Amino acid sequence: MRDVTLSVVALVGEKVAPFELGVVCQVFGLDRSEEGLPVHDFAVCGLRPGPVATTAGFAIQVDHALDRLETADLITIPAWPDAERPVPAPVAEALRAAVARGARVLSICTGAFPLAAAGLLDGRRAATHWQFADRLAERYPRVRVDREVLYVEDGPILTSAGAAAGIDACLHVVRREYGAATANALARRMVVPAHRSGGQAQFIELPVPAAGDGYGLSGLIDWMQAHLDRPLTVETLAARAAMSPRTFARRFKAATGTTPLRWLLDRRLQHAEELLERTDLPVEAVAVRAGFGSADALRHHFTARRGIGPATHRRTFRRPAQ
The missing domain is CATH 3.40.50.880 (Class I glutamine amidotransferase (GATase) domain)
Structure with missing residues (x-):
């Protein structure tokens, strides 16, 4: 024990x-x-x-x-x-x-x-x-x-x-x-999500979309999760969903309670945390794999949202090799 x-x-x-x-x-x-x-x-x-x-x-x-x-x-x-x-x-x-x-x-x-x-x-x-x-x-x-x-x-x-x-x-x-x-x-x-993006607004008197109304974004969201390292923009995601950027952004927020870019930032930070805790990859490599592009960008977002830098997070939570 x-x-x-x-x-x-x-x-x-x-x-x-x-x-x-x-x-x-x-x-x-x-x-x-x-x-x-x-x-x-x-x-x-x-x-x-x-x-x-x-x-x-x-x-x-x-x-x-x-x-x-x-x-x-x-x-x-x-x-x-x-x-x-x-x-x-x-x-x-x-x-x-x-x-x-x-x-x-x-x-x-x-x-x-x-x-x-x-x-x-x-x-x-x-x-x-x-x-x-x-x-x-x-x-x-x-x-x-x-x-x-x-x-x-x-x-x-x-x-x-x-x-x-x-x-x-x-x-x-x-x-x-x-x-x-x-x-x-x-x-x-x-058997629950480790982190949910969005807020209470998604649960308050939202109309139920009609069948075929285009809210079926689960496949795209799974694809986004698997490709966090790519430079994903609203325009490229909208094209993949066969929607205009405005329609895609509106329907994504209706489905998840947050914007596509905020969702991506949350998932990228979570992926960066896992890489910092589970691997010995340099911070620069973690930044690339998590989709931030550069170590400076990762440090900026990590510190703004977590209150500490990625190096401090690694020293605090790094798990020793089994």
């Missing part, structure tokens, strides 16, 4: 949404050391130990009270079904104390509400499910609610949208902590 790494706690209120709690348990609560994945010191805590009702009609047993937050490296808050009710003062106080001592916090869906009630989102960008974004903004006007993203990280706090976006946010934490290779391996184990 591998050594335990992070101490992770899931905080629940008087009621909990079982799917969102299950997301956190899947990512941080299972021992997958035999597969070479990290092991976490994981616990579920609440106001007090005892049974906690779920929104699905059954109860779970919570063994830890709020004092469990005092030693947590990462506090996760699944969807908070009692978002309309005042957050208990001890919960708000425990969250503030945890962040003050350096803990990180990740919320899923309405889990942003107790963070806002504790004042931890004041002046920060934050996400929640699109159905509750207006309510969060109205109740807590000092929070900069971003209605379009799947998740957003601002300082030590990461907030995410609906249930599936919680998976994205958890994998983002894994990627930050252990590198892309570990996040990708865990995503494969869970």
Whole structure:
């Protein structure tokens, strides 16, 4: 068994949404050391130990009270079904104390509400499910609610949208902590995408395209993924899809929630991370294989999006040869 790494706690209120709690348990609560994945010191805590009702009609047993937050490296808050009710003062106080001592916090869906009630989102960008974004903004006007993203990280706090976006946010934490290779391996184990481009807009009242309306871009997207090293432009991709550039860009965004060039940048960065972690290729060669063309271009985009340069990423996450 591998050594335990992070101490992770899931905080629940008087009621909990079982799917969102299950997301956190899947990512941080299972021992997958035999597969070479990290092991976490994981616990579920609440106001007090005892049974906690779920929104699905059954109860779970919570063994830890709020004092469990005092030693947590990462506090996760699944969807908070009692978002309309005042957050208990001890919960708000425990969250503030945890962040003050350096803990990180990740919320899923309405889990942003107790963070806002504790004042931890004041002046920060934050996400929640699109159905509750207006309510969060109205109740807590000092929070900069971003209605379009799947998740957003601002300082030590990461907030995410609906249930599936919680998976994205958890994998983002894994990627930050252990590198892309570990996040990708865990995503494969869970049979979910390691990274989704786009935002919540793709899930909000979009019309269903008629049959034959040209949205069948899956083949082209697979081809793009396999040819990231090529100089792909909207014009060349549109020609391959037999569309005008404007029509292609519109339909690509409708299908993926993002632009073709943003999608390519995300995938190229992810491929560069994998090459840095798994190979000894020089940065210049990584840049070419990932489609950036030059080491300078790779450094610019990598630093802008990841906060560190490619060489630092390699030193941090490079896996020794087996």
